Amino acid sequence: MATIPESNVDVLIVGSGPAGLMMATWMAKCGIHARIIDKRGTKIFNGQADGLQCRTLEILDSFGIGHRAWREANHMLEICLWNPDVNGVIRRSDRIPDTIPGISRFQQVVLHQGRIERFFLDAITEASGIRVERGVMPSKLEIDESLVEDDDSYPITVTLRHLTEEEATPRQTSTSVNGQMVQDGLFRSNLANDTQDLLELSKLHDKANSEEVVHAKYLIGADGAHSWTRNQLGLKLEGDSTDYIWGVLDIVPITDFPDIRMRCAIHSANNGSVMVIPRENKLVRLYIQLTTTEKTGDGSSRADRSKINPQVILESAQRIMAPYNITYRKLDWWTAYQIGQRVGTSFSVHERVFLAGDAVHTHSPKAGQGMNVSMQDTFNLGWKVASVVKGHAKRSILKTYQSERRGIAQELIAFDHKFSRLFSGRPAKDVMDAEGISMEEFKAAFLKGHMFASGIAVNYGASLLVAKKGSNEAQGDGRQVSVANSPDKVTSDESLCGDITVGMRIQSHKVLNQADARPWHLQELLPSNGRWRVIVFAGNVNNSEQRGKLEGLAQDFGNQNAFLRASTPASAKHDEVFELLLIHNAPRTSVTIFDFPEVFRHFDEIDGWDYNKIFVDDVSYHEGFGNIYGALGIPHSGCIVIVRPDQYVSYVGPMDDTAAVSRFFGGFMTLQQQPSRVQTGLKLKNAQ
Ligand code: FAD
Structure with missing residues (x-):
């Protein structure tokens, strides 16, 4: 037979x-x-x-x-x-x-x-x-x-x-x-x-x-x-x-x-x-x-x-x-x-x-x-x-x-x-x-x-993947997901959310690439490839307070125990699991990409600097002003927005609470065996 x-x-x-x-x-x-x-x-x-x-x-x-x-x-x-x-x-x-x-x-x-x-x-x-x-x-x-x-x-x-x-x-x-x-x-x-x-x-x-x-x-x-x-x-x-x-x-x-x-x-x-x-x-x-x-x-x-x-x-x-x-x-x-x-x-x-x-x-x-x-x-x-x-x-x-x-x-x-x-x-x-x-x-x-x-109205309830208030972590049939009351539960700061709704897909507005001034719709920066996005709305980076927060954030994100290193496999590309994006609203021409921490412009021996992670909310030559800060109601103090691989917003929190970001990912991401090759480093230069 x-x-x-x-x-x-x-x-x-x-x-x-x-x-x-x-x-x-x-x-x-x-x-x-x-x-x-x-x-x-x-x-x-x-x-x-x-x-x-x-x-x-x-x-x-x-x-x-x-x-x-x-x-x-x-x-x-x-x-x-x-x-x-x-x-x-x-x-x-x-x-x-x-x-x-x-x-x-x-x-x-x-x-x-x-x-x-x-x-x-x-x-x-x-x-x-x-x-x-x-x-x-x-x-x-x-x-x-x-x-x-x-x-x-x-x-x-x-x-x-x-x-x-x-x-x-x-x-x-x-x-x-x-x-x-x-x-x-x-x-x-x-x-x-x-x-x-x-x-x-x-x-x-x-x-x-x-x-x-x-x-x-x-x-x-x-x-x-x-x-x-x-x-x-x-x-x-x-x-x-x-x-x-x-x-x-x-x-x-x-x-x-x-x-x-x-x-x-x-x-x-x-x-x-x-x-x-x-x-x-x-x-x-x-x-x-x-x-x-x-x-x-x-x-x-x-x-x-x-x-x-x-x-x-x-x-x-x-x-x-x-x-x-x-x-x-x-x-x-x-x-x-x-x-x-x-x-x-x-x-x-x-x-x-x-x-x-x-x-x-x-x-x-x-x-x-x-x-x-x-x-x-x-x-x-x-x-x-x-x-x-x-x-x-x-x-x-x-x-x-x-x-x-x-x-x-x-x-x-x-x-x-x-x-x-x-x-x-x-x-x-x-x-x-x-x-x-x-x-x-x-x-x-x-x-x-x-x-x-x-299809825009979809608003997912609180869960491991959606850090918002509420206990609607039921599985859709009344059973509760066991993590509902975890002491490490992270909740978004609603006062920073503006018009972003945690649980809904992030709205799209145009931003300019800092390096080449090309306008992009925000959603175009979030292709479906399985990556999480941590978007840092850094505000006016010419302001010393914002600059200080950005430096601190970059330092923390580069820490050995932070999510970026802890949950990216050593063999993976630096942004294979998490992509860090930065959108600021200082005048585009008042800064260059080298004024931003290196964690947002990773250097590769062969490919050189990554020019596609830093963006600015400013007027474009041909496609008007996206005004993403105004449209999303981003506060002057900036914020961190975590976006799932399917573009739904998981979390909104202050720029200086980087621990919350690590705690959020710690709730469901796997700790990887070896430290990753993620680099951080260069300090933000004193820009005018
Ligand atoms: P389906 O599109 O049904 O795909 C299921 C696939 O699984 C099929 O390719 C089938 O061959 C395959 N399959 C099934 N059983 C097996 C098996 N045992 N082994 C291997 N393969 C299997 N929606 C609208 O919005 N507007 C409309 O006008 C409209 N008209 C429709 C007309 C008809 C005749 C039908 C049946 C549906 C219509 N729909 C319409 C509904 C719409 O097509 C479906 O909602 C949609 O296709 C669902 O996608 P699906 O992938 O879940 O299922």
Whole structure:
């Protein structure tokens, strides 16, 4: 009998949708030995999710792929609300900005999921040898519980099965519409069990099957709404399945509707609602909530797909949008899918197996959240797993994945519930019409939901990684993270925070490089590569008091026992774990980089001085004045801001409390065996 090959891998990712690819991108950027498998033979080519929130664009930008999405996508700038007038005829009742002005340097855009997957795949290939292994699915999962707390062990054993080409090709990928074959998304309805179909099919192709056994340190189940991984763990999604089916049409419309290139929410008097999403390449997506479900044996409702086709969806849109006409000659993609509004009971088992994306939350597509929140799950998780695998951080940080992301998923479902009711309900005829939906309420909810939907509002609670007041260190399921009451707990100094919110992502404003005067957005200085940033806002360094504090800080940071030396491996680059950045607000031309302590401009025998760590808040030649001190409310006395590898603020404290910084990192970073090569030294010269 042939022996089954066995191998070890640090991280095994199941599923190469947006959540799995985001995880793989972190692994690639952080140099982790990882594998990513998918049962499908190809990535998706069109259709599915399309909206990219501004926070997601910031994240893609941090991986160096934001510009591709920004350039290719359709930019959505305005939302038009259309409601019935007194005669029941739809009229534009309001216009509101699509993204709240000023919350990000990006605004919401739309581009289909296949392109976004493409950008990830390219980024992964560029940074590593990781490739999506397609036509591969797991068939068995075992966890050796006796090993889960042993950092160096491989407690997870997964048997993988390689599929035949036929198995890996979804059977229903296109529909004939007017003699034209059009790709559809029916095969991936998030309530239909396609995994079982595939397993059945595989029996026909025994010869093509081959198996291997993989021992992994960590396993990520990013395998969508039917998650095989979740089922193996016996974890459940809690919540309701709705009776609504969403019909989605991607068409090049031929219409006299004047706002077809705007995002529109159209409520008709009696024929339902449609969401219009203008897309790239003259495409427009229409989302229509249909109610064509049938009862199944267990009493639940299931989509009756046979009754839905592009014509049915189009006719619904025509009724809602009348008296305007809408039709098409070109149909790019369509789908009809039933959604459940559900959240996973747990996002992780032993902090060795993690679930992310649709595997732990499903909801309606209207607010364009599915892909965004799924990617943001693994954006939260990836750097944490990478730093534990590399031995930089302790395993205790992994508990914060559930405590941070499950709450977000719960908020998402609550938002979706409310929004669904308001979007799908019939507009109230008058104030006495109790069953109807008030359009004022709809607009208010829309505006309120805007901040949430942008992804910017995410505010992580107090934890090992977020030094702020509060004891919301629960894991998202009520259990407390054991470190909650540690005597060494560090808390930020709120009086210094200004407009920085500890727990939220740091806002971006422009600063100039001290050495070459080039303007940079602050977030551009924080690429996703797994490094922590300690940003010293040093104030006016021509002021003797500030200068004194800066000298003291540099001295302390260079100390043998301080975090920088203690937690950077001797073999690592000086800034591989922590990057020290300095932003001052003395006039740029009154100082040079040699007026700053060497810890901010590391010297390398081959590369010379590091010119990319010292920045100034001053006027640029061509791009105005970022005024980061004013915008963030940085006090004259300056402050230290610790920013996590995912750009969320961990801590804000005074410049002279360097001990707090070391204590903060001491709570979860690993003490390294040998002293690092970090240099400090030169004193700040007496600058004018
Ligand atoms: P998925 O994108 O589902 O990716 C999961 C991956 O895992 C897939 O590639 C799958 O092949 C693979 N996989 C599954 N099981 C296994 C297994 N056992 N072994 C190996 N691989 C496996 N969202 C919107 O915002 N707007 C929309 O218009 C919209 N339309 C949608 C239409 C459809 C038909 C569907 C299904 C979803 C739609 N969504 C939409 C939701 C959005 O696509 C998801 O929220 C998003 O893709 C979630 O990403 P994910 O990576 O978690 O899961």
